[in-house]
Amino acid sequence: MIASAANSSSEFNNSKLIPLFSAEQIQNRIQEMGAEITRDYAGREPLLVGVLKGACVFISDLMRAIDLPLAVDFMAISSYGSQMRTSGEVRIIKDLDTPVEGRDILVVEDIVDTGLTLSYLLASLHARGARSVKLAALLDKWERRERPVQIDYLGFKIPDAFVVGYGLDYAERYRNLPYIAVLKED
Ligand code: 5GP
Ligand code: MG
Ligand code: MG
Numbered sequence: 001m002i003a004s005a006a007n008s009s010s011e012f013n014n015s016k017l018i019p020l021f022s023a024e025q026i027q028n029r030i031q032e033m034g035a036e037i038t039r040d041y042a043g044r045e046p047l048l049v050g051v052l053k054g055a056c057v058f059i060s061d062l063m064r065a066i067d068l069p070l071a072v073d074f075m076a077i078s079s080y081g082s083q084m085r086t087s088g089e090v091r092i093i094k095d096l097d098t099p100v101e102g103r104d105i106l107v108v109e110d111i112v113d114t115g116l117t118l119s120y121l122l123a124s125l126h127a128r129g130a131r132s133v134k135l136a137a138l139l140d141k142w143e144r145r146e147r148p149v150q151i152d153y154l155g156f157k158i159p160d161a162f163v164v165g166y167g168l169d170y171a172e173r174y175r176n177l178p179y180i181a182v183l184k185e186d
Contacts, residue, residue, distance in 0.1 A: 136154075
């Protein structure tokens, strides 16, 4: 039902979704990540920073798997480039509402690909005087890395393929799929 809804427009009739991680696999992994974050941040009150729009679904589930007082804020970043890859030029479209000075920041990202977006973002949060800056990413497309990025909490490593679902889009579509799939044009 969801796959057909995602493919209903003629514009997308030639693409195929190949399931990679089921909703259940994702939920199980996020519970483990949340437990680990809960242990690591015990006694502190982290500020979770979700990177819009891709991380919106992941951060919603991850925050509920963390048993600590915490705050949530969002940033939106635009990286110039095509739909399927980033150029490395990064611009902040929506900044945080919360001051980061002295805070323990946990950046929450959907996927780390080249690492260009994240290396820019993490450096900028450090420069603003955060007490600590760590990264939780659901997916790591590690083969394509151009800048080193330390992922402190990782969901899954994935091969070099374009994935959609669970917040990840292609031309704004597929974010609502409850699972993650490889999008293949044929
Ligand atoms: P990076 O700067 O690491 O190359 O790219 C980061 C951003 O590119 C991700 O946050 C995501 O928005 C987008 N991106 C990279 N790979 C994929 C992918 O396989 N699928 C989708 N939907 N977006 C991706
Ligand atoms: Mg993203
Ligand atoms: Mg996108």
